[in-house]
Amino acid sequence: MKILQIIPTLGSGGAERFVVDLCNELTKQGHEVILCTMFDLKLNEDYAFFKKNLNSSIEHINLNKKLGFDRSLFLKIYRVIKKYKPQVVHSHLSTLNYVFLANILLNNKVKFIHTLHSDARKLIKNKGEYFLRKFIYNVKLVKPVCISEESLKSFEELYSTDSAKMIYNGRKLEESTGEIENYDKEKFNTIFLHVGRFDEAKNQINLVKAFNNILKEYPKILLLIIGEGDKKIKLELEKYTSDHIILLGRKTNVNEYMKVSQAFILPSIFEGMPISLIEAMSHGLIPIVSRVGGMKNMVENMKNGLLLDGHDIESIEKGLLDFLNLEGEIKEEMKRKVKIDFLEKYSIEKCVKQYIEVYGF
Structure with missing residues (x-):
């Protein structure tokens, strides 16, 4: 054909x-x-x-x-x-x-x-x-x-x-080549990944504010942000960058960063069906996402990920904390379910x- x-x-x-x-x-x-x-x-x-x-x-x-x-x-x-x-x-x-x-x-x-x-x-x-x-x-x-x-x-x-x-x-499904080495495990025990263009709809500013709020309680977490876009949003995000919040810019090897991460967070105000979320699921990252667009159909709360209650800072903060407080066995079961869903649906x-x-x- x-x-x-x-x-x-x-x-x-x-x-x-x-x-x-x-x-x-x-x-x-x-x-x-x-x-x-x-x-x-x-x-x-x-x-x-x-x-x-x-x-x-x-x-x-x-x-x-x-x-x-x-x-x-x-x-x-x-x-x-x-x-x-x-x-x-x-x-x-x-x-x-x-x-x-x-x-x-x-x-x-x-x-x-x-x-x-x-x-x-x-x-x-x-x-x-x-x-x-x-x-x-x-x-x-x-x-x-x-x-x-x-x-x-x-x-x-x-x-x-x-x-x-x-x-x-x-x-x-893209296999990792090991191009990106694991981040210092003594310094970081949990890595969250966000992938998306800098845009109001992607809600990155509320994300970094929420993440910054929980750093004192959880000093061994890291947020990696891949993407570019609106310059005003980038300037605002740069105010919160630190050893724990890193702006990586655009990357062609996103799968390598997924390989070293544990969770994928996308607190968007609206979405279609994000390819970045599908790719994250292929690597077994546990999604933490808004209840919007196709994402609320892709993620079943506490089964194969976590659904946020809203788009505000408090809701994102709660989603991050809910993930961090999950027992290891529950995380492993979610990871297994995420991979199965990718193979069967996406x-x-x-x-x-x-x-x-x-x-x-």
């Missing part, structure tokens, strides 16, 4: 990480994959963040999109489809606004799929975009795929249709199998 995947860039986000994994696994299973990015990856260092993770046998093309609305993309996408003749066009993120017209011109000769990587309501910028997407879905120009129960629910409520399919995001192999069914081949 020949599949054209379309995404704006290969930046450092979770959707981009997923698309690269999806392309690689489809190729591994014998399918021909072409990856199309709307922007030239050379324009911005971040645009090409995951490019090096792409299988070298996958052809990559870019459409040289201009900033803002670029009407030339309608014709460019149509020409790409005509040239490569894929059986399936699979779009992601904002590319749907440009892809749908090609299906009209091709008279439904190619199957079009679009994955919504978050709450459907969060993906709409204005009324015009809402009515456009409602038209696209209602006349079935594109088959929508949602990534979690919450994402699916938001889609059905917003567009008054049950046409969407739910497929959990998947992640490749592996890239299982995800690809479901997408192939949606592709219709």
